[in-house]
Amino acid sequence: xxxxxxxxxxxxxxxxxxxxxxxxxxxxxxxxxxxxxxxxxxxxxxxxxxxxxxxxxxxxxxxxxxxxxxxxxxxxxxxxxxxxxxxxxxxxxxxxxxxxxxxxxxxxxxxxxxxxxxxxxxxxxxxxxxxxxxxxxxxxxxxxxxxxxxxxxxxxxxxxxxxxxxxxxxxxxxxxxxxxxxxxxxxxxxxxxxxxxxxxxxxxxxxxxxxxxxxxxxxxxxxxxxxxxxxxxxxxxxxxxxxxxxxxxxxxxxxxxxxxxxxxxxxxxxxxxxxxxxxxxxxxxxxxxxxxxxxxxxxxxxxxxxxxxxxxxxxxxxxxxxxxxxxxxxxxxxxxxxxxxxxxxxxxxxxxxxxxxxxxxxxxxxxxxxxxxxxxxxxxxxxxxxxxxxxxxxxxxxxxxxxxxxxxxxxxxxxxxxxxxxxxxxxxxxxxxxxxxxxxxxxxxxxxxxxxxxxxxxxxxxxxxxxxxxxxxxxxxxxxxxxxxxxxxxxxxxxxxxxxxxxxxxxxxx
Numbered sequence: 085x086x087x088x089x090x091x092x093x094x095x096x097x098x099x100x101x102x103x104x105x106x107x108x109x110x111x112x113x114x115x116x117x118x119x120x121x122x123x124x125x126x127x128x129x130x131x132x133x134x135x136x137x138x139x140x141x142x143x144x145x146x147x148x149x150x151x152x153x154x155x156x157x158x159x160x161x162x163x164x165x166x167x168x169x170x171x172x173x174x175x176x177x178x179x180x181x182x183x184x185x186x187x188x189x190x191x192x193x194x195x196x197x198x199x200x201x202x203x204x205x206x207x208x209x210x211x212x213x214x215x216x217x218x219x220x221x222x223x224x225x226x227x228x229x230x231x232x233x234x235x236x237x238x239x240x241x242x243x244x245x246x247x248x249x250x251x252x253x254x255x256x257x258x259x260x261x262x263x264x265x266x267x268x269x270x271x272x273x274x275x276x277x278x279x280x281x282x283x284x285x286x287x288x289x290x291x292x293x294x295x296x297x298x299x300x301x302x303x304x305x306x307x308x309x310x311x312x313x314x315x316x317x318x319x320x321x322x323x324x325x326x327x328x329x330x331x332x333x334x335x336x337x338x339x340x341x342x343x344x345x346x347x348x349x350x351x352x353x354x355x356x357x358x359x360x361x362x363x364x365x366x367x368x369x370x371x372x373x374x375x376x377x378x379x380x381x382x383x384x385x386x387x388x389x390x391x392x393x394x395x396x397x398x399x400x401x402x403x404x405x406x407x408x409x410x411x412x413x414x415x416x417x418x419x420x421x422x423x424x425x426x427x428x429x430x431x432x433x434x435x436x437x438x439x440x441x442x443x444x445x446x447x448x449x450x451x452x453x454x455x456x457x458x459x460x461x462x463x464x465x466x467x468x469x470x471x472x473x474x475x476x477x478x479x480x481x482x483x484x485x486x487x488x489x490x491x492x493x494x495x496x497x498x499x500x501x502x503x504x505x506x507x508x509x510x511x512x513x514x515x516x517x518x519x520x521x522x523x524x525x526x527x528x529x530x531x532x533x534x535x536x537x538x539x540x541x542x543x544x545x546x547x548x549x550x551x552x553x554x555x556x557x558x559x560x561x562x563x564x565x566x567x568x569x570x571x572x573x574x575x576x577x578x579x580x581x582x583x584x585x586x587x588x589x590x591x592x593x594x
Contacts, residue, residue: 095162096169098148101141103170103239104177108137110226114181118219126219129184137177164575167236168568174235175199175560178227185220187211189549192556199560201227202235203567204450206319206416206541207559209549213324218305221322225312231567232316232346232450233274240271263354277353278315285311285342289335296332310335314342316450319416319541327417336406339417347373347413347445349457351488366486368464369446372456376443377412384408384429384436393428407542411440414452416541425544426528434527434544441538442512452539452566454508457487458501465498507570511562512537522552536562 111134118127175198182194193209200207201224210216210224230238263270286307293303306322313320323329327336345353352370355363364370384404394400403419410417425434444453468483475481483493491497512533519529524546532546536559547559565573 092162094148095158096148096166097144099162099166100170100173101144101146101148103166103235104137104141104144104173106239107174107230107235108134108141108177110230111137111181111223113226114219114223117222118217121218123217123219126181126185126217129181130219130223132184133177133180136180140173140177161575161579164572165579168572168576170235171202171564171568175202178202178223181220181223182210185217187216187220192553193549196556196560197224198227199563200541201225201318201320202231203539203563204228204232204316204318204414204452204541205536205539205563205567206313207536207543207547208320209547209556211549213322216322221305221309224320225309225318225322228316228318228320229278229312232318233278237271237274240268263351273354274350277350277357281315281342281345282311285315285338288338292332292334292338293330296330296335306330310339311342313417314339314415315346317343317346317413317415317445317452317539318450319410321417328419328421333402336402336419340406340409343413343415343417344409347415347449347451349446349448349488351448352446355488363488368460368485368487369456372460372463373412373446376440376456376459377409380412380436380440381405381408384433387430387432387436388428391428391430391433408437408440411437411540411542412443412445414441414444414538414540416535418542422543422545425531425542426525431527434531437542438530438534441534441540441542442508444538444540454505454538458505461485461493461498461501462505464493465495465501468493504569508537508566511565515558515562518555518558519546522555533562537566539563539566 111130115127115130115134118124118130175195179191179194179198182188182197183191187210188194188197189209189211196207196209199205206228216224263273286304289307289310290304293306294300298306309320309322310327312318319326321327321329327339330336349367349369352363352367381404385400388394388400388404389397394403406417406419409415420428425437429437442453443459444455445451447455447457464483464485471481471483484490485493512530515533515537516526516530519533520526524532528544528546531542531544534540535542535547546555
């Protein structure tokens with residue numbers, strides 16, 4: 085069955101509309117927030133946006149509604165296209181309240197911030213962050229919290245029937261972990277894990293917020309917002325100074341613990357919750373993360389000590405540890421100002437941050453980057469090839485790696501990991517070249533490109549409302565590609581191009 089035939093369009097429209105409706109329902113939360121804090125203009129913005137979103141969602145569902153035998157069987161291509169296409173539709177819809185608020189210069193800037201939230205990147209073009217309404221701040225952090233878990237994961241949690249294609253849509257959102265045999269059950273467990281941490285993390289940050297002088301209600305809202313950004317490795321903050329606003333090592337430490345936990349695979353969380361504590365030591369992702377983060381921190385500490393950037397070891401350790409781990413987990417919180425990376429850390433310090441941002445966190449987590457799992461697999465594959473060369477040709481040893489369970493290190497797994505890493509590096513290189521073309525220093529262009537490619541959110545000062553529109557568009561595409569890990573987007577592009585090509589051929593024949 086061809087893409088351009090009506091049955092295929094119907095199945096894509098039906099499931100995309102369903103996802104849109106579920107996410108649109110989340111606008112009720114900022115509406116309630118606006119009512120509580122008597123923010124009437126933001127409340128009206130969200131009522132209008134919610135109405136538009138529901139109309140679009142229900143229209144797509146109605147277009148795709150019909151008897152099951154009137155649609156094609158649900159295939160992998162449908163799952164990938166639905167996952168990729170729903171993100172595009174939701175980005176535009178969710179940008180409406182941003183634009184209505186008057187805090188963005190254009191719809192493009194609003195879409196940039198929504199994609200930044202969805203992909204848990206954390207770069208922002210929204211202006212006057214210190215005076216945003218509670219409602220809009222709630223919306224920003226809902227998007228980054230939902231984005232960390234995944235819009236498809238959210239929708240599958242409420243799916244009551246027609247789960248036959250659920251797993252295919254789930255995989256299309258760059259997730260393949262199966263915590264239980266049923267994908268709906270897996271989605272519910274992911275949300276259960278996140279909600280438990282939400283209660284614990286928000287409570288801890290709330291208490292610290294009160295102790296450092298915030299009023300109880302303000303401390304609660306800040307705690308909720310900062311937890312959402314930490315757990316989802318998102319980097320958004322309710323103020324322009326980011327985490328530096330709090331001037332508290334306790335706030336930084338708790339946030340750091342939360343974003344490290346958020347960067348771990350949901351399968352690892354579930355295994356530990358089931359009592360399999362040895363999994364933490366045996367897991368290839370944890371081994372890779374510990375090795376690369378330790379190396380990055382030590383090298384950065386040495387370089388900054390050599391440059392005499394910080395007056396004492398404690399200050400240096402605090403800055404380096406937090407910022408390197410924030411980069412490595414792709415969170416994007418910063419305890420130094422954007423330009424300090426360029427002016428104080430030096431080119432080598434910037435290079436360390438770039439590498440950390442590109443590697444990222446764990447697969448099937450809230451983190452971005454090309455993932456420690458793939459780094460570990462490629463490294464073990466290299467060791468395996470060396471051992472094979474040095475061993476007897478008759479040796480038939482089977483090489484394995486441990487990721488939740490023992491797995492055979494097959495050439496196909498190594499190859500696919502290497503291909504994804506190459507895709508990230510190509511995207512990063514093109515972004516660097518575009519930045520350099522528009523006159524930014526090469527180190528700054530590379531830093532910002534690594535940040536958007538790895539869905540990090542740290543900035544060296546390039547991202548701003550005044551940067552060229554071409555860079556804004558490319559950064560949106562890069563965040564999108566990086567978060568969905570290329571495959572579903574490539575599938576969607578191929579799907580549409582293939583359908584258009586066949587349509588043109590049929591028209592020429594007639």
